[in-house]
Amino acid sequence: MKDIRNIPKKELEAFIKENKAPMFRVQQIENWLWRNFVGSFDEMLNIPAQLRTLLKKHYTLTVFQTEKISESPDGTLKVLVSFYDKAMVEAVLIPESQRVTVCISTQVGCPGACAFCATASMGFKRNLTKAEIYAQVMLLQEIAESRLNRSISNVVIMGMGEPLLNYNAVADFCNMISSENGLHISAQKITLSSVGIPEKIERMADDNVRCKLAISLHAATNEKRDKIIPLNKKHPLPQLMKSLNYYYSISHKEITFEYLLLKGFNDSREDAEALVKLCRKVPSKVNLIAFNSFPGANYERSPDLVMSDFMAVLEAGRINVRLRKSRGGSINAACGQLLH
Ligand code: SF4
Structure with missing residues (x-):
């Protein structure tokens, strides 16, 4: 049986029509599924028992469980979530004074x-479904409400997995979480x-996927990028830049380049100058990130002075740049540290 959260809205509409129920039930069911994230059809209190029985006969609901919650002294919470097949991913809740951000995963492992x-x-195990991606947000929303008495304000799709290799589920997730039937989080957030x-970036523009786009760049030349991001060999920088320009021409949304500073690898003056040159090719800004080490890591964090010199070169080149604060390092919940 199919998970009802993974079927297109059109299929739900056809199901309601076939079973001669009024069409307003579609909206009611969607509210239960996406705003309340119910775990059983019986929780859909305003849906008649007969229709609930029919739904149960044809569809299932996402099964997920919290396996572990770790808390960092800076307030960041990392949650290990498991699904029906025991596949596990991590999701992170990052409370700050002005916002509460969640960082979620889109694949079990990553290719x-x-x-x-x-x-x-x-390695790579499997893609998550739209429902499984959404489940992480709902779980963290519950935790934010119960522990902090606050609601999620921002969502970053930066956890485990390459989201554009799971395009359909991720695009549907973005559109649902920003919709009125979902959590109604602004696409800007x-x-x-x-x-x-590149081809998926162009598709995002064509499909008008409701989110902003950040590129994990980490090196501004193919020579260096090939060494740390194997997918760059398949999709080299000129192709990527072409797709980003296409994306900007349709969406008018500025691109964010994420740049992890790795000691002695990509943190020299020449590296910074190459980054300035690249940034001039598309309306963009840069987030510099200090590397968070993890067991078995081959790289080290750049010294603070090197990071500030790197930043100064970008500022002198009139690039909009900031050094992003990383949270959750003590529980391995910071950027690049998610592992399960
Ligand atoms: S940074 Fe990690 S999660 Fe992202 S594509 Fe590379 S291996 Fe996958």
Whole structure:
């Protein structure tokens, strides 16, 4: 049986019509599924028992469980979530004074094999469904409400997995979470982070996927990027830049380049100058990130002075740049550290 959260709305509409129920039931069912994230059809209190029985006969509901919650002294919470087949992913809740951000996963493991990333070492197991991606947000929303008495304000798709290799589920997720039937989080507050799959970036523009786009760049030349991001060999920088320009021309949304500073690898003055040159090719800004080490990592964090010199070169080149604060390092919940 299919999970009802993974069927297109049109299929639900056809089901309601076939069973001669009034069409307003579609909206009611969607509210239960996406705003309340019910775990059983019997919780859909305003749906007549007969229709609930029919739904039960044809569809299932996402099964997921919290396996573990770890808390960092800075307030960041990392949650290990398991699904029906015991596949596990991590999701992170990051409370700050002005916002509460969740960082969620889109694949179990990742085929990306990036040299700086902890997730890469576990290989690729499977894609998550739209319902499983959404379940992470709902779980963290419950935790935010019960522990902090606050609601989620921002969503970053930067956890385990390369989101654009799971395009349909991720695009549907973005559109649902920003919709009135879902959590109604503004598209401005949802960020999808990818190493860059050009054809999918162009599709995001064509499909008007409701989120912002960040590119995990980490090196501004093919020579260096090939060494740390194997997918760059398949999709080199000129192709990526072409797709970003296409994306901007349709969406008018500025691109964010994420740049992890790795000691002695991509943190020199020449590296910074190459980054300035690249940024001038598309309306963009840069987030510099200090590397968070993890067991078995081959790279080290750049010294603070090197990071500030790097930033100064970008500022002198009139690039909009900031050094992103990383949270959750003590529980391995920071960027590149998710591993399960
Ligand atoms: S950085 Fe992203 S694409 Fe690369 S291995 Fe990690 S999760 Fe996959």
